Amino acid sequence: MKLRPILMVIGVLCALMGFLWIGQGLGYVHWPPSSFMLDQRPWADRGAALAVLGLVLILAARRLRR
Numbered sequence: 758m759k760l761r762p763i764l765m766v767i768g769v770l771c772a773l774m775g776f777l778w779i780g781q782g783l784g785y786v787h788w789p790p791s792s793f794m795l796d797q798r799p800w801a802d803r804g805a806a807l808a809v810l811g812l813v814l815i816l817a818a819r820r821l822r823r
Contacts, residue, residue, distance in 0.1 A: 764818035771811030778804025 780786040782801025 761818050761821045761823065764814050764821070768811045768814030768818060771814060772808050773811070775804045775806070775808025775811055778807060780804075 777786060778800050781788065782798055782804055
């Protein structure tokens with residue numbers, strides 16, 4: 758089983774989830790008023806960490822041999 762495609766998929770998913778959390782935490786993604794995630798700055802911080810992790814995984818996967 759190849760490690761590169763698995764790392765790429767996990768990296769892309771982490772980056773997309775992180776970008777979604779950043780947008781939600783800064784107020785660009787609108788959630789229903791009853792949502793517990795509404796306009797909370799910590800979600801943007803966690804999203805930034807998750808997006809960086811995803812980008813690092815993508816870069817690490819690109820360095821692996823095909």
